[in-house]
Amino acid sequence: MLWEKIKKRADExxxxxxxxxxxxxxxxxxxxxxxxxxxxxxxxxxxIADALDVSLDYFREES
Known part of the structure; x- marks a missing residue:
């Protein structure tokens, strides 16, 4: 789920x-x-990708 990826990266x-x-x-x-x-x-x-310093592809990858 997208939210989980956002939250995980922010937490990291x-x-x-x-x-x-x-x-x-x-x-x-x-x-x-x-x-x-x-x-x-x-x-x-x-x-969001810019703020978390990731590419948009980060959100497309499988967990």
Missing amino acids: QGISIYKLSKIADIPNATFYNYRNGSDPSFKNMCK
């Missing part, structure tokens, strides 16, 4: 979801929508 880097929301310039509530199953837009996925 010691970044809270709140801090990630600030770095990525995405509202904190939006991340909780993702946690509940909403799919991010391509624009937001790019912001």
Whole structure:
């Protein structure tokens, strides 16, 4: 699941979801929508990948 990959990478880097929301310039509530199953837009996925210093391919890889 996409949310699990976001959370795992943020945890590995010691970044809270709140801090990630600030770095990525995405509202904190939006991340909780993702946690509940909403799919991010391509624009937001790019912001998240940049904030977590990973390529978009990271989110495509199987866990």
